[in-house]
Amino acid sequence: MLKAFFQTDKGRVRPHNEDxxxxxxxxxxxxxxxxxxxxxxxxxxxxASKMAVDFLTGNFNTYIHENSDVADSLRRLLQDSNNEIYSYSKENPDCQGMGTTVVAVKADEERYILAHVGDSRCYHIKESSVEQITEDHTLVNELVKSGQITSEEAEFHPRKNVIMRAIGTDPTVDIDLYTYNWDAGDYLLMCSDGLSNKVSPTQMEEVMSKDGTLEEKAAELIAFANEAGGEDNISLVLLYNEPADKEGVSS
Known part of the structure; x- marks a missing residue:
């Protein structure tokens, strides 16, 4: 059985929530x-973020039913949402240049398929390990990959938040696709950078290893981000591949 929970918080500084x-x-x-x-x-x-979520949720069933290739369906969904947002921004001057990151996952008990654009992330948390599945589409990450700066320098780089790829900013967009197996007892943590910039993988593992509901775990992760400054909006989805022997028990 799969359990899932979405939570968002505007943080401690921003006047409104763009997540x-x-x-x-x-x-x-x-x-x-x-x-x-x-x-x-x-x-x-x-x-932009609302348009993307509305488009993806409103059209997901149609795209999946029309195409047995789930990864390709997700790619088409994100590309078509990109087209809609880009067209809207061209027709509405107040929205010129708007865009959004997207991390989207279709999961069953055996595997998950992920589509990704931007610097929102997905982590696979398994026993005591936390693996970042997605790769940030940011200027700083490109500098790290090319050897111009170190990962440590990237954490404090003044242009850390410069996005190189987003949904809605250009007529077309490159979309990263991933397919992974996962096991009963594993978690996925999908989140905006308001969480990943403030909460370490060690803290993530600590929270997920505790007893408690997904709602309680989400609240604790958001509290960590706010306690660390909360300068950005904070959003996350927790997915839990619940073991059969725990079904019917709070998790």
């Missing part, structure tokens, strides 16, 4: 989940 997200519990063993972090002038960041 968005959703969980669709398709069946007891199938889930579709999204986290989106909007960007743009005025209030257009929250327009």
């Amino acid at each position: 968005n997200g959703a969980v669709i519990q398709i069946t007891a063993t199938d889930v579709f989940a999204i986290v989106a972090d909007g960007m743009g002038g005025h209030l257009s960041g929250d327009v």
